[in-house]
Amino acid sequence: MTRTRRVLLAERISDAKGERSESIDAQDLKLRTRAVQEGNVTIVDAAVDMSVSGDVDMIDRPSLGKWLTPEGLEQWDEIWVTTQDRLSRSDVHFMAFVFKVIEWSKVVVVLDDPQFNEQMHTSEGRLILHAKALGPAKELERIKVRVQESHDRRRFTNRWHGGFPSFGYRPLNIFIDGQPAAFLELDEDMVNVLREMRKQIIGGQSFLGVAKYLNSTGILTARDRARLRKGKPVKSKGVEGVQEKWSETTVRNVLISDSTQGLKKHKTETVYGMDGHPVRLAEPVFTEDEWDSLQAAVARRRMTTVRRVNGTNPMYGVTFCAECDAKAVQKESRRNDKCYRYYRCGAFPKEDRCRNIVMRAEQVDEFVEIAFLQKFGKVRVTKRVWSPGSDTTKELTEVTRRMERLRKQDEEGDWDDDQEGYRFRMNQYKARRKALEAMPVVLSGWLEEDQGMTFAELWPTLDLDGKRKQLISSGFKVMVGNKTFAITPTPDNYEERKVKADALSPEEVNRVNAFHAARLSNPFS
Template identity: 70%
Template structure:
């Protein structure tokens, strides 16, 4: 005999616990002296899940499992199923298998399975649990709809930077989100690295090296479960390039509520906020600007030994140039050659690597050596275009709902909501659009002082940032932009507001020493 026990995770389903079911079934089996071959326990399995698909019971309904039992026992009929179609299909299978079903609170169940009239009675009995399940689903859906536009947390693992907290209100426990200071510190470090020009992959490597847990692993630990990755349980999940980008671009990092992948807006046209934001508006805007700039212009480094990767190209086909080395008489020679793929299609031009790198360094320092190194700071702008579009869509949806008669019983509510949305639309449309922009602040050092402190990777990034491009051909190369004359340099820096003092270019407010 097989015991079948199930409990749903639907909070609206009032059912006896697994322990109570097990106690009743075993007490009955002991009184009747029946041998128990096993127990199929399905925890948190809804009554509308087909019995053949259940994690535990489904294993006993396979050809191999059927050989191990002759009779299945449940405490009540709805422990088998709350879906009338699944229930009847299972009953017909039991008849086909020539097995029995015992329902403790329905002694006639097994006999009714074997007559046409009895099957009709069983079907009628199955309709009750099916209707109750439909009522449960309706209550759950209604509850979700009611909470959708509130600051309540719906469950699951929260976005990185936040942790769930329970608050007692109106006699019940409600879940909310609050900032996790440890994760907030990590997010600010991630932002700093992106602003400084680090790649998403570089940030991911940094997080993995530091052993920083992902949002998913943190959620597992909070529930008392071990961390888990593709490599198995107990192995920490790794940060990836896409994970870093998602964390730094999704609005949930700013505490905004999302629904079906989009920010959720309330009746007043304002986004629904779950918790305080991680970044200020200015910090968030500058981060997104840095990410967009990097997405458009970033050059990934795929060859760690090439100090000019992303700077040097083939003049004939415009493919990135790669390094080629060979050793002769214990001396290693390096060349830059066309990196087109496949190798058979590579152009024939090549130049000595040391020659190009030395010339490039001299050119950079001649052009920028006495220029001040500036620090880019973001000046926030104002652009409500996206929010304005969302409000207009809400107005259109509200009008369609009214035409469909969905507001017939609440015209006052309709007019109030429409007035609120139209007021918000007009206010947003009246606000000017001011683009955010970067501002340069003098750091007090020159590029000539900065250059020796940079490693090869730092120098490579600086050349890319400065807009340099080297084109190689047979034994020659050309650098753009071309070296500028002293007059061109003077004109360029003076146009930016710099003056030459003590053999270095400085901003006017630092050019005076107090002596007139």
């Protein structure tokens, strides 16, 4: 009695547009027709790999791969394909598979090559199979070249290459000459979010503060928005249905990426067109002035020494331990229904704290306020305003670099068949370089704009945290400890105070004198 042969059908169609492949239905019909003709065949399954390139190794294919594991191999005796290239277009992968099949004692049936299985088992036959495999391998190389050329042509256009767009944009699919084409357009909802993020950073907010704002208001990340557009649920850390959280890093990355300016990127580098200008996929979110001021504000962010971790400590980041330079923390105690505040060494862990470094917080707060107003009370309050300037140095360097690369390509013969195209591109570069060289260089930077008041007038309008931030931005640092109370910057000496006394009210003069008298007597000892 003839044993029934267990057959696995292997069907594949490539995702490469240049490959002329049989459809899966056509492959399946041919293989099943052959099974009916054979008669003693049981089809175990059809391993169908849709949109899988011919250079993907067979063991790595989604459907076929599971049948090539030890468990899968036990379930079939023969593997059938319509043509050899349905197995592989890579001669290396193909020959490795041939030797594996021999090792497994399996049979391979190729419908359009009846001698295939027989040739596998002789050295001469394997040489013939390798020769046959070179044809599909060469065709695969040609396909890759055509696909790459297509990508290269589109790289310098304003078409969208796919993936998920940068925050601020959404894909726009239209038809051009009957063919689908993808572009990007501004998403007004995300643009408003980016403008609010910029406003907060310019205003002095930290990246963490912006992240907390975005999370509390339920703002979706670019990745989550892309998933929803595709009909998929939001996803965070592999858990579907959970919204991805913003962090300090993601906020910063979004704000420093010039992708928000609609510029096209390739391997993290900005793509430049033949005219020497960056290729723009869509309109920018920010104007050039807004972008420059945002980048300057991001670069100036200093987070580690100014964050307030205790909501009731008005001097966090201002007061420090005189013994070890650790930040001083605020502690409270109650005696006879009265609350007393103290500053003490905040070193961590607890056992590393300097002992007996305790000072009354109210006295420190008052003396620091006096010192600040004495030093800056009559100084005008200014606001830092960004002046964009105009510096073409970066673009000029890039244009010059591209001209040099174009000349090298011409010397190597890359433009022998298109000298007209070479001259056109070189003339474009020369014209752009000439225009850039004619532009004046005006350095960008921050300017101080008068706000119409002095710090003495501003101080009463600030809350505790506003005063704390003002002290930090003014460079105030207070070292507190036993028999130590030192303020930086140093308050004015007595002679300086006499000069300023006529500009102060009698009450302010009394407070300043009391402050210096207290410092001399050292009430904290």
